[in-house]
Amino acid sequence: xxxxxxxSLGVVFVLxxxxxxFGALLVLRDRVRIVVQQDQVPAGPDATALLRDDVLVLTRxxxxxxxxxxxxxxxxxxxxxxxxxxxxxxxLALRAQVDRLRAQLDEQRSAVDALDRRLQQAPAPNDAAxxxxxxxxxxxxxxxxxxxxxxxxxxxxxxxGTGFLSFTLPSTAFHFDxxxxxxxxxxxxxxxxxxxxxxxxFTGATSNVAGHFRADFDDPDGAWTGEVTAEAGKLxxxxxxxDSSMWEYLDAKDHPQIRFExxxxxxxAGGVDVERQTARGDIVGxxxxxxxxxxxxMPVHIEVDPQKRVVVTGQAPLKLSDYGVPVPSQLxxxxxxxxxxxxxxxxxxxxxxxxx
Amino acid sequence: MSSPRACARWLAxxxxxxxxxxxxxxxxxxTEDRLVxxxxxxxQFTPAAGLQLSGLYESIEVRGDAAVSLRKVYYLFxxxxxxxxxxxxxxDGVPSFQTLNGTWRSDEAGLSLDGGAPVLLEQAPEHLRIxxxxxxxxxxxxxxx
Numbered sequence: 001x002x003x004x005x006x007x008s009l010g011v012v013f014v015l016x017x018x019x020x021x022f023g024a025l026l027v028l029r030d031r032v033r034i035v036v037q038q039d040q041v042p043a044g045p046d047a048t049a050l051l052r053d054d055v056l057v058l059t060r061x062x063x064x065x066x067x068x069x070x071x072x073x074x075x076x077x078x079x080x081x082x083x084x085x086x087x088x089x090x091x092l093a094l095r096a097q098v099d100r101l102r103a104q105l106d107e108q109r110s111a112v113d114a115l116d117r118r119l120q121q122a123p124a125p126n127d128a129a130x131x132x133x134x135x136x137x138x139x140x141x142x143x144x145x146x147x148x149x150x151x152x153x154x155x156x157x158x159x160x161g162t163g164f165l166s167f168t169l170p171s172t173a174f175h176f177d178x179x180x181x182x183x184x185x186x187x188x189x190x191x192x193x194x195x196x197x198x199x200x201x202f203t204g205a206t207s208n209v210a211g212h213f214r215a216d217f218d219d220p221d222g223a224w225t226g227e228v229t230a231e232a233g234k235l236x237x238x239x240x241x242x243d244s245s246m247w248e249y250l251d252a253k254d255h256p257q258i259r260f261e262x263x264x265x266x267x268x269a270g271g272v273d274v275e276r277q278t279a280r281g282d283i284v285g286x287x288x289x290x291x292x293x294x295x296x297x298m299p300v301h302i303e304v305d306p307q308k309r310v311v312v313t314g315q316a317p318l319k320l321s322d323y324g325v326p327v328p329s330q331l332x333x334x335x336x337x338x339x340x341x342x343x344x345x346x347x348x349x350x351x352x353x354x355x356x
Numbered sequence: 357m358s359s360p361r362a363c364a365r366w367l368a369x370x371x372x373x374x375x376x377x378x379x380x381x382x383x384x385x386x387t388e389d390r391l392v393x394x395x396x397x398x399x400q401f402t403p404a405a406g407l408q409l410s411g412l413y414e415s416i417e418v419r420g421d422a423a424v425s426l427r428k429v430y431y432l433f434x435x436x437x438x439x440x441x442x443x444x445x446x447x448d449g450v451p452s453f454q455t456l457n458g459t460w461r462s463d464e465a466g467l468s469l470d471g472g473a474p475v476l477l478e479q480a481p482e483h484l485r486i487x488x489x490x491x492x493x494x495x496x497x498x499x500x501x
Contacts (some may be wrong), residue, residue, distance in 0.1 A: 111421050111490040164422045164491055166469045167429075167454055170447030172490050173419035188392045194384050203385040207392065238383050308423040313391060345391035352425035354447045 012330045059079045063309075107172065147255035155349055170353040174308050177218035182310055184228065189346045191230045191258075197328075197336040204246060208234035213262055213348070217279045217302060222265030224283070228344065230258045248324050250290055259288040260296070260344075277304040283314065287342075289323040298344070308350065315343035399494075404479035405464045409433035413484055413495035422491025427451065429493060433460060439469070 046254040066303030163169050174180075192205030213226025233252035236243050247253075263283045279302040298315030319338050320327055328336045394417075415429040428444040439454045458470040466474030467486060476487040483497040 106488065163495065164426065165429075165475070165486060166441070166456055166458060166472065167426070167443045167445070169422060170445055171425045174421065174424050185390065188394070190390060190392050192385070192390070201382045201384045203383060205385065290401055300377050306419045306423075307417070308419075308421070315387075343387075343390055343489075347392070350424060351449055352445075352447045 073203045085315070107230075111172065170354050173353075174304070174350055176304065177216065177274045179214060179219075181214050181351040182226075183351060184209060184213060184346055185309065185350045186210060186225075188309070189344075191228070191342070191344045191346070192235070193343065194341045195336055198257040202237050202239075204235045204237045206230055206234040209346070211346075211348075215265065217252065217265075217277075218274050219265070220267060222267055222281065224262050224265045228260045228263045228346065230264075232256055232258050233245045245328060249320075249328055255289075255291045257288075261286045261288075266297075278302060286325075287318065289318075292323040294318070294322055296341075296342075300344075303346070309347045312344060312346040312348065312351065315341050317341050398484055398495065399480040401478035401480045401483070401485045404477045404484070405462070405466065407462050407467075407477060407479055408435065409439075409460060409462060409467075409484075410435045412498040412500055414498045415493055416483075416496045417494040418491060419494075420491035422488070422493070426491070429495070430498075437461060 011172050164172075186207060186209050189209040190205055190207050191209050192203055194203050195201065208231040209228065211226060211228035213224055213228075215224045215226070232253075233247050233249045233256055235246060235247065235250075250258075262283060264284050265281055266284060267279060267281035273279070281300065281302075282297045283300050284295070284297050286293050296316055296318060298314045298316040300312055305311050317339050320340060321338050327338045394409050410433055413431045413433070413434050418429070425447050426443060427446055429441065430443075431439055431441045433439045437459050439456075439458055439460045441458075443454045443456075444451055445454060446452075461468045461471075461474075462477060463474070467477035468474040475489075478485040478487070483499040486493045486495070
């Protein structure tokens with residue numbers, strides 16, 4: 001009974017509360033305003049703006065980085081290209097060096113082979129020291145033959161070295177059958193003439209010779225160029241009085257030079273032997289004596305001596321009167337013939353060229 | 357016009373000239389003697405294996421392919437196995453000196469420069485001859501002034 005009473009009281013109390021609430025709502029309905037207020041945030045910069053700034057900064061930095069990277073990449077690319085070009089040039093230089101070394105090696109092999117051949121063919125070479133003879137001197141005594149040198153197997157192995165007896169030579173190439181420049185060696189040259197006179201025949205000669213020429217001894221067209229000059233006032237016959245008369249006749253004061261200009265070489269048929277390095281033929285040129293120039297053809301013989309000098313010997317007749325030289329005569333009794341034989345005996349050294 | 361005396365004088369002169377002509381020999385240089393030939397000294401070279409070198413030597417002849425560009429060589433050998441040398445070479449018309457310092461050894465195998473392969477060494481009084489693969493060098497003893 002009590003429990004039922006308490007339950008009824010509770011229901012009545014709840015209903016009373018609800019009724020009171022509705023009543024209060026009705027009374028205060030116009031006085032109540034619900035405001036949803038934003039949470040208060042601490043004072044400071046706007047996070048969005050900050051974020052935006054950050055984004056902008058990042059964007060700018062990215063752009064800068066991109067620009068810098070592009071420049072760097074470009075620089076890197078250029079550097080790599082330059083390095084590649086340099087490497088390429090290095091490779092080309094190395095290739096050229098290898099080619100040169102191969103050429104030198106071939107040259108040295110050829111030299112060794114040639115030496116072998118020479119040693120086989122010449123069991124007793126005739127070697128001795130060198131001294132030039134005086135002009136118009138008696139022939140030197142024949143050289144005494146020497147025993148053959150020992151086999152040069154040892155020497156052959158030296159071909160692997162860097163050059164000739166530790167020296168590096170700019171060139172050891174001599175080409176008989178290719179155009180080369182030659183320069184006369186005056187101390188080993190002599191030009192002159194043989195004359196006939198009533199009393200006796202005589203020779204006038206001089207070693208005061210200079211000249212140069214360019215020649216390919218195997219050129220069938222003989223396209224040679226060059227010249228040989230001699231001092232007229234240095235011609236000597238061995239008799240002082242005759243020499244001074246000769247210089248007067250040649251008018252050596254006004255025409256101090258006798259000059260032969262080489263126009264071309266006309267090889268004789270079968271006259272060129274490249275292997276033996278000899279040649280025969282005619283040198284055609286212009287001879288100037290006493291200021292008068294005439295064409296002159298001189299048959300010559302050409303060979304190469306062991307010192308790799310070219311030896312040119314030859315002679316040709318000419319008439320003094322053709323060159324306006326008075327023919328000497330003493331009292332009309334001692335007469336010299338108008339025709340003399342001019343001759344040359346020349347040694348010329350090839351102008352070595354740097355190995356390419 | 358000419359008197360007998362003058363004729364006689366001319367005849368005498370001609371006779372004298374003819375006689376003189378007979379006395380004066382021809383001074384024509386023989387064809388084979390026209391060329392200036394390097395005078396060959398009578399040098400007898402003998403093998404010089406093991407020769408102990410000392411002093412100054414200068415080249416008086418270069419033969420073979422080396423002669424194309426080599427003009428002159430000087431060697432100064434020291435008894436201690438050292439040497440100094442100079443070579444005058446010419447290329448493209450320009451002469452230039454090369455100098456070397458190194459070591460030499462001479463034994464049964466020949467002359468070895470700077471430890472290189474030995475080459476044939478021969479000697480004659482006051483002279484040396486060195487035969488290398490691409491040339492022969494004849495040296496004469498010199499003196500330092």
